Amino acid sequence: MGDKELLNALKERLLTPTTDLSFDVSAISLVGQSLIGVAPETRSEITQWVSFARTLASSKVSIDLMLVTVNLYLQSRSVLAGKGTNITVADIAIFISLWDLVAALSATEQAQLPNLLRWFDYVQHNNEVHQVYKEIPIKKPDFRPPNAACLGVSAIKTSAGTDSNGALKGNVDVNSTARVPDIQSETAGEIENAEKTVNGSKATPKKQAKESKEKAQAQKKDVDCSISVLDIRVGIIQKVWKHPGADGLYVEEIDVGESNVRQVVSGLAKYLKEDQLMKKKVLVLTNVKPGKVRDVLSSGLVLCASNKDHSVCEPVAPPEDAPIGERIKFEGYEGNPEEVLNPKKKQLEKILPDLRTDALGIATFQGIPFMTSKGSCQSTISNASIK
Template identity: 40%
Template sequence: MASVESRNKLIASALCKHLSLDPSIIPADSLGSDVKNLYSNIKAASANAVNQSDEVLKWVEFAEAFPLTLESNFENLKTLNDELSVKSVLLGNGLKTSEADVIVFSAIHSSVINLSNPNKEKLPHVLRWMDYIQHKEDFVGLFEKIPLQKPEFEPPVNGTKGKPAGDKESTKVKAKPAEKEVPEKDNELSVSLLNIQVGLIRNAWKHPSADSLLVEEIDVGETKLRQVVSGLAKYCSPDELTNRLVVLITNVKPGKLRDVMSEGLVLCASNEDHSKVEPLLPPQGAKIGERVSFSGIDGKPEDVLNPKKKQLEKITPNLFTDEKGVATFKGIPFMTSGGPCTSSIAKATIK
């Protein structure tokens, strides 16, 4: 069983690395005190981090109250898992880790790494978050890496459609053609190739020559509104879309849909039989024009997606809403400055 002092030593060492401080500045007697006092001592020595916000202190208190015994800490981890189901990190926009993330990671690491695999499977958001922290922070020598099985998209191989998952013939057919027909790099396309932005629909109207289509003028912070054609006429009226926040891909190649120019793709969630379709909804605090981010995924979007490379078609199978309706790429939330993008349709496909 871990002791308070050993836990605090890990927290102090991790925070000092995060803040680029010499660990020797920490008074030895503070390692046996509460986490809040320890945090105050470290903050006092840091020239670039002076404020102790209420939000950080909330997570300092969580770390302090976290049980040190395996028998009693799983409920606390489930609470943290629920909290992380709608955010990529504890504080901030996910582009860098916060002091709160470092403190809580340090406090719970030994408990998480010692969990049984069945219990780890019950904490997908905690594991995803911890994997992000351990890759963003230099914790070499402090913490053992926690392995995380990340989902991979395997495109279907010709000739296997309709075969049951356990069919031996199906397994044989998939193994060899997959090496020849599906280049390895195709499975590695990142969502960062897409320029997904928050937009506000200023105007919407029915397409003049297609009953299933609507035309929207969307503000994404550019000098002029961006015109987009969407297949939403069956599901939304122009009035319902007007003044609505949406997320859209703005680096698709512009083209005409039934003689009307379209300069983007509004991302929508759909249930299995497509009887219900709705645009993803950014939170009210999201800023018009901001780019949606994904925790742990960096990269520059393409200037314009190349239709011949089918980049969009290879990425969208990994876009879906989770059981709480949070929009994700491989389980990683679509994040904005105001929080995650969501849908009222849980476990939906996103296109």
């Protein structure tokens, strides 16, 4: 089977929510390693973009937010995954998800998304893609190389400026070094701030980068709020029942790879039915101090993602094949967890504000994914708080 046939298969599976894309990704990798990526970090990026493509196909994310996010992400990149110019499954999956939308864009709308449209045109002229998808006319922006006096300019300038709403108009005529958003940690508010930077905000990229670095270093020095003090394990719910003293609570017995199951009380009763939790893999914070919740002992905390108004809530899910009892890891934080968190230090309270899902639904700590040996953990709720 060639790449053309595999593109068609991938398209069909993207549009069928009940199917799994892993088969197609594996098949494509047999045809060419460049499509699936060689470096582990590239494969991780591909996995996240394919997951995002499925989110787009099921309309679980704002189209406007998605367009701005991808456009800004591509500001200094040729392709979505990896550091070069090789097209991967990530590009193909997002291209398929966006094709109908891009086809409907007006010339004015195209001009406001120069990075996304430049990438789209690059992908659609790939030989295999070109054979499957009808070419969409893309008006490319005029480009004038900056002179020596302009080399220090850090914000995008346009020949026509911006409209009353602050949207880009006109043609890009100088190179930009404005901040590029990170697709794995950007929230709606951060994207808005990024747009302000692109549209001429006084904040400079160097200042933003310095402030972010200083903040990250300061937090790493604070041992009490380092994510490494938490002991988060992959568990599976073996039994669940209603709390005898509270209608909104469940009591669960969870296997986290220890000799005995743990009994945990969680506030999921108003969001999920008991049969939806049975045999479900979850993430359990195991080193919280045991205590009674309405006279029922709880020896752990099930980490859940929740939207802003808390109308939707669900446990963060590890990969289906992640081993029971495996500890969740965070790149750059290699320390050992404390045996039991000290409530007086308020360690958990300090860390929780930095636990969120990103635009792809990937669970993160300050933008760093929750990782297992089988991949990242995630939720169907994007840009959500985790606690």
